[in-house]
Amino acid sequence: MQNFTATYTDLYQISMAQVYFQKGKHKHKAIFDYFFRKLPFEGGYAIFAGLETVLEILEDFQFSTSDLDYLKDQGLDPEFIEYLKDFKFQGTLTSSREGDIVFPTRPVLQVEGNMVEAQLVETLLLNILNFQTLIATKASRIRKSAGDAMLIDFGMRRAQGTGSYHASRAAFIGGFEATSNVAAGKDFNIPISGTMAHSFVQSYDDEVTAFRDFALSHPNTTVLLIDTYDTLKSGLHNAIKVGKEMESRGESLKGIRLDSGDLSYLAKKCRKALDEAGLDEVKIAASNQLDEYVIKSLKEQKGPIDVFGVGTNLVIGDPDAALDGVYKLAFANGKPRIKLSENLAKLTMPHKKQVYRIRNAKGELAGADTVTLREETEALHMNHPFDQSKSITFSNCSSEALLHPVMENGKRLYAPKTLIEIKTYSRKRLAEFTEEFQRFQNPHIYKIGLSDQLLEERDQLRNHYKNINS
């Protein structure tokens, strides 16, 4: 939808790139890691989303003529501008599969390229991956509460601007079935769905005529919003009247929507009245500031709600609003690199790496991912990243490599995956995690450890920089 050129970045990336160019460092090889430090929503897992969006943009990531004119006007070095004329991202990406379950600290994706290209893509990657991962994770929590009820994304109007476009994509990956967002539906092949607004009912002098006209115009898809005046005294009766009229024409009313009041109480009253009128196929939809907690409560109250329309709390990733994903240099110009911090949890990991998911002899998850150097093929012994006294050896287990090559020298290595493929994969991967990891309160902590070799490399490098800077 939006045209993403290489100016979709922070100025400091271009400023640094100019220096790399002037000092000949643009030919140096660099490796960066994308990872996050804290799980969103105080939950037990995150769903990685946004990879296909990133790959699509990176395949054609360059500066347009007007971008270059603009940068020239900003006072950048003309020789550097000349270099940027031929700039095109030609790096290599090794990544977790989109939709996979990911955890803090371990690399989710690695970028290899020359110093300029690997640096310039940082902002784009963080912008796309942090947001979509946050929203896919939120969506999966809502899906968990909703059981087999249908979930429709209603978030576009209250999203953070055009972020709703990718929020709808991520919500589908995380477990929503449809969106009200027509642009996202068209571009990502997400089923579109919707009902009617209060303004439609208000625009008529009486509710029943509003319902009737809508039904005549949409014989197969009518869902009537019944709370504009009085849900039980007016909306429900008028909906039943129009539902019966549709039935006599051989059509069927698809549903009614509740958007205020006690949704469980009202849904029970409506279900009873609809069934008594012989309209048992008519579905009940509910909306109004829903989230995973309200939906869980509505389910516990046994509110007979078939469809939940969820907007604001989904697309703004409430209450977190952002995933704290970062992009850190792990290797440059032939040397491993590290970022030190007083806070041990903020220490970065040098080198090209692999991440392995450990499974027992039955193929079940052992509850841990091990981060290794890329060349290591064995991951069955891991160390706590920050507590030297803790390590685990997994006996009779196997390890599954989680990072896969997805782009080489700027070219994708496989045909784009469809959203439904990603969603299906994600659901299968999440199903491997027991309830303890998926519960909302104090979930079980999934372990992330480092191989002996990686730990040794990290600590050696840490001591080296500590000594030369002390």
Ligand SMILES: Nc1ncnc2c1ncn2[C@@H]1O[C@H](COP(=O)(O)OP(=O)(O)OP(=O)(O)O)[C@@H](O)[C@H]1O
């Ligand atoms: N049975 C229920 N159990 C738990 N939460 C509910 C139930 N029914 C509604 N809610 C939630 O309670 C909140 C009610 O908010 P609010 O008081 O603003 O709605 P309202 O009374 O319908 O008013 P309005 O007409 O302004 O929408 C919403 O988040 C709604 O989803």
Ligand SMILES: O=P(O)(O)OC[C@H]1O[C@H](OP(=O)(O)OP(=O)(O)O)[C@H](O)[C@@H]1O
């Ligand atoms: O509460 P959310 O989860 O964000 O879901 C979207 C909300 O947006 C609409 O209300 P709005 O008042 O904007 O329009 P309406 O007149 O059509 O109800 C809709 O009726 C929902 O209440």
Ligand SMILES: O=C(O)c1cccnc1
């Ligand atoms: O179709 C709907 O009912 C809808 C769409 C967007 C926001 N709220 C409701």
